[in-house]
Amino acid sequence: MLRGGVALVASPGLLSAGPAIHVNRRPKLRVLGTHVTLQPAIRERAQRVLDIDIEFLPGGSAEVLQKASTFPESFDVYEQWSNSIEILWEAGAIQPIQHERIALWNEVNDLCKTGRLEAGATVGKGAAPHRMLYAQANGTLSGAPSQELSFLPYVHNVDSFGYDAASVERGTPYGSESWGWLLDPRWRGHVGIVNEPTIGLFDLALAAEARGLVTFADIGQMTRKEIDMLFEVLIDHKRRGQFGAFWNSVPHSVDLMASGRICVSSMFSPAVSALNGQGHDVVYAAPREGYRAWHGVMCLSSRTSGHAMDAAYRYMNWWLSGWPGAFVARQGYYISNPERARAFLSEAEWAYWYSGLEATSPLTGPDGSVSVRAGEVRRGGSYRERFGHVSVWNTVMREYEYSMRGWYSLLTA
Amino acid sequence: MLVLHLSVVAINHLVLAKAAESIDRSAGRNAQVAALLAMDRDIETLQGTVLSFMYTGDQALARRVTEGVEHLSEALTVHSDGAFGSSRSGDLAPMMDALRSYEEGLVQVIAQRGHQSRVLIDSVRPFAAETRATLSRLLAVADAQGASEAVAKVGAAIRRFDRAEEVVLAYQLDPSGALVHQFREASGEFAVALEDLVSADVEPIRAGVDAWRRSVFHVFSSTRSYLHLVNVVLAGQALEFRTLSSLWIERALDAQAVEEMEAQLDGERLRELSDWAGILTVLAGLLAGWWISRSVSAPITEMSDTFTALAAGHHVEIAGTDRRDELGQLAKAAEVFAERNRETRALLVQADRMARERETTNGILEKHVAELKLRNEDLDSFSYSASHDLRAPLRSIALLAEWIQEDAASSLPSESVEHLQLMVGRVQRLDKLLDGLLAYARIGRAEDLKQRFSVRGAIDDAVEAWGGLSAVRVSVVGEDVELEAPRVAFHKVVQNLVSNAVAHHDREVAHVTIEIQVDDDHLELRVGDDGPGIPALLHERVFQIFQTGKPRDVQEGSGIGLAIVQKMVYQAGGSIELDPAPGRGALFLVRWPLLARSESRLPVASEPV
Known part of the structure; x- marks a missing residue:
């Protein structure tokens, strides 16, 4: 994913993929998800450790969500974001996970259970994972603990915007760095926005709010009026040429920033790493308004049963066993039970990625190349500090469909 | 350009x-x-x-x-x-x-x-x-x-x-x-x-x-x-x-x-470039013109000057012979011309020198001829004077000796008488020598007018006039021709040659054959005898004056006959030589220029005279 990027655009071939036919005794697991976690190294390791066959079915976010919600028989395990849970749940595409079958459930930290890592930290608005973690007897999802989980929490991170320090004066984390830069007239024509309403709309809402243009009662659950007001502001900015591009994939965002078409943009961390690797001094901001967080969810298809279900549970348990957590940590992602991953990380890695300390030696990424130079400090600080600054979670709001109309108006304005 | x-x-x-x-x-x-x-x-x-x-x-x-x-x-x-x-x-x-x-x-x-x-x-x-x-x-x-x-x-x-x-x-x-x-x-x-x-x-x-x-x-x-x-x-x-x-x-x-x-x-x-290129083209054209005049016209002019100079005969260094064009060929031609010129000039110099030398030689010759003539004249004059003037005392000596002999023959010892006789003999010999010398000196001195005569007739006349016919049989052969020449000299030549043959003959009667031949411009007389011949040693001196084939005591002769013949023949413009052919007899070849030849040929008289 770091190199491949999140393809937000769907691939048509996957829609016609039917259920696999099992001919071997050895169980086969079909995993539908995005490139963020469906990485070949993970698959190879899991196959070897678990002694099962695993088929990865990667795709763009919208595509895999549509596929999963419509054709639950096409997969066993679904890996995506917490904001997609309600759709899947309501569509009956996923079944509850029995948390007694999750061996390390007790080691899973509070972020997904309470929305915060430590007491006193602000809880982000929107589809925070804890708000939909437990399946209730009435068929709804909520934060009230039960024996059934709607998803297995695992990979998560905070996102913000990146800026090219060659063009934009370097700000201070949680100080001068602000989402408001996205609507700052200084960068008119050179602002990039991710073309995804469940993500980009919050970046823009945070920006508008930061600049005092719009206020929201609940930024994670906007009303139609608020949505209308927001798009009124955004369309006005768009018509004044504020936005240079709405990017459709991580590589697209890298190209736009590298070519100079944009210098401030909502961004995913792999794009920042890629640009830094290319020699561009791109800073991944720690906005004072707080991050936009996302949480990975691992779900069980409503149609999965028997050996496939057993394999799915083994696979989910393996994800919390340490190695996968360490693997994604080297790409900047966190895992829900970090201590297990720590066993697979060097002290320097743990210090940089989780503790927010200076890297005491150069750190290599999953591909073996140096991704962090000695002396660097992760912007925004430690795991706890960063997740202590979550403003909103990626969310499919109630007015998701309505917001898409506004989004369309914004794009075509 | x-x-x-x-x-x-x-x-x-x-x-x-x-x-x-x-x-x-x-x-x-x-x-x-x-x-x-x-x-x-x-x-x-x-x-x-x-x-x-x-x-x-x-x-x-x-x-x-x-x-x-x-x-x-x-x-x-x-x-x-x-x-x-x-x-x-x-x-x-x-x-x-x-x-x-x-x-x-x-x-x-x-x-x-x-x-x-x-x-x-x-x-x-x-x-x-x-x-x-x-x-x-x-x-x-x-x-x-x-x-x-x-x-x-x-x-x-x-x-x-x-x-x-x-x-x-x-x-x-x-x-x-x-x-x-x-x-x-x-x-x-x-x-x-x-x-x-x-x-x-x-x-x-x-x-x-x-x-x-x-x-x-x-x-x-x-x-x-x-x-x-x-x-x-x-x-x-x-x-x-x-x-x-x-x-x-x-x-x-x-x-x-x-x-x-x-x-x-x-x-x-590009327009600027084009303009500059145009200007440069014109400049290059001028330069090329200058260069052409320098490289083509100038050599032609130079070549022309070279030829003019060569024609005038001056020595000129020829440039451009190494060129591979027509000018090079012209230069090479000029070089050949110059070479010929040098040769011609050398020839002219040589001819001039020769002319000058000829002039000098001619002058010297003329001078020599004049001197020679003068000397000959002096010599002739001296010879004539000497022989003429010596004859009177010599006659006196002969006369006195006769007188002594006549007067004191009996009183004188026999030895003295013999000496007197010997003296008379010597005086007589000297007298003959003087006669001969006088005759030799007279040649050319006396007026000998050229006459037109028949050669055969002249030979007959000469032989008959000589008078010693008893001892000789003269045969004249060959076609008679007419000759315009001093008749006296011709007579003398014939007489002296016949006389010489008779004088040195060792038999009673000498047979002399005179053969007349004529070529384009000379009359050739081949006068041969059947005598003992002339020894080879004497061939060189046979025409010298006072040279005799035998001691005078053995054979009395003036030793001047053949010298007179040679002088007369030479004076007539002809030549005489002794045929050195071996064998008995002597053969003299006389070539006498035909000053005027008769148109009509006389019948050949082959009968001995």
Whole structure:
């Protein structure tokens, strides 16, 4: 994913993929998800450790969500974001996970259970994972603990915007760095926005709010009026040429920033790493308004049963066993039970990625190349500090469909 | 100059080529801008059609948008890979990527929209129809039976179903996450309400409720999906396409402006270059003219001067012989000419020297001849004087000796008498010598007029006049000719030669043969005898004066006869030589110039005279 990027655009071939036919005794697991976690190294390791066959079915976010919600028989395990849970749940595409079958459930930290890592930290608005973690007897999802989980929490991170320090004066984390830069007239024509309403709309809402243009009662659950007001502001900015591009994939965002078409943009961390690797001094901001967080969810298809279900549970348990957590940590992602991953990380890695300390030696990424130079400090600080600054979670709001109309108006304005 | 001229031509070609290229590029770019603007409009129209399709699900609209995208893709391909070069097609590649993503999204939109319609038509609506029919029938039955509780339960189920159906309808009209929640609640309540119904007729409905709910969620899911695809994915790709298009157009117009400016600058630069090239061509022409005059005309002039100088006979250094052209050949010719000139001059110098030498020689000769003549004359004069003047004392001595002898012969001892006789003899010999010398000296001195005479007659006359005919038989052979010559000299020559033959003959009668021969300009007399011949040793001196073949005591002779013959023959312009042929006898060859030869030839008298 770091190199491949999140393809937000769907691939048509996957829609016609039917259920696999099992001919071997050895169980086969079909995993539908995005490139963020469906990485070949993970698959190879899991196959070897678990002694099962695993088929990865990667795709763009919208595509895999549509596929999963419509054709639950096409997969066993679904890996995506917490904001997609309600759709899947309501569509009956996923079944509850029995948390007694999750061996390390007790080691899973509070972020997904309470929305915060430590007491006193602000809880982000929107589809925070804890708000939909437990399946209730009435068929709804909520934060009230039960024996059934709607998803297995695992990979998560905070996102913000990146800026090219060659063009934009370097700000201070949680100080001068602000989402408001996205609507700052200084960068008119050179602002990039991710073309995804469940993500980009919050970046823009945070920006508008930061600049005092719009206020929201609940930024994670906007009303139609608020949505209308927001798009009124955004369309006005768009018509004044504020936005240079709405990017459709991580590589697209890298190209736009590298070519100079944009210098401030909502961004995913792999794009920042890629640009830094290319020699561009791109800073991944720690906005004072707080991050936009996302949480990975691992779900069980409503149609999965028997050996496939057993394999799915083994696979989910393996994800919390340490190695996968360490693997994604080297790409900047966190895992829900970090201590297990720590066993697979060097002290320097743990210090940089989780503790927010200076890297005491150069750190290599999953591909073996140096991704962090000695002396660097992760912007925004430690795991706890960063997740202590979550403003909103990626969310499919109630007015998701309505917001898409506004989004369309914004794009075509 | 040719190079410069060609440069000017090349520059002009370059200017034209650049202009043509610029026009081509400009035309290409304009075509591309026009094409992109058209594509921009097309994709906007397409978006509208997609929205219409999304709301209506009209398959005709689906075909129209599919064809529209294909048309756009073809147009973009033409302008990406077409006649505008690879460098520019690269700029259009991101547009092609956007269009491709758009196309992929569109396929999904059509699929999802189709799926939604199918689910509604195939599952949701039949279930709704069946449910309504069943529940209506149950309600009618209950109502007819007056079972108010049953009526109330069926009525509640119908209301809940209606509520759920309204939500589905509302979602179709105005999709919203809230409606999804409402449907979940309403459908759940409907399912609960169904549980209260006891009729067996309800079983199929109860059994189909879950499938119906799932179908409705499929409808929601598909709707969300195509809403996302249309409002986000397609709109995003269309935006990117149009943004790239406008950026490209902006760059193209900028490039056009820059190119026009550059073309103008290029034109000015090339015009300047052309002007300079023209000036340089003229300068080069002048230079070339100077060079040609220097390298061609100058050598020709030089060569002309060289030839003039050579003709004048001057020594000239000839340059340019190493040239490989006509001038080189001329130079070589000049060199040959100069060589001939040198040779001629050397010959002239030699001739001049020879002429001068000849003049000198002639002078010397003439002087010598004059001196010789003078000396000869002196000698002749002396010889004549001596012989003439000596004769008187000599006669006196002879006379005195005779007188002594006559007077004192008896008284004188015999030895003295003998001495006196010897003295008389010597005096006589001296007298003869003096006679001979006088005769020799007289030759040429006395007037000997040239006469015309017959050679044979002259020989006969000479032999007869000589008088010693008894001792000799003279035969004259050969054709007689007439000769114009001093007759006395001729006589003397014949007489002396016959006389010489007789004098040295060792037999009683000598036979002398005189053969007359004539060639073109000489009379040749071959005078041979049958005597003992002349010893080879004497051949050299035979014509010297006072030379005798034998001591005078043995053979008395003046020793001057042949000297006189030679002198006379020489004086006549002829020659005499002794035939050195071995054998007996002597043969003298006399060549006498024929001063005037008679036309008529006399008959040859071969008879001995």
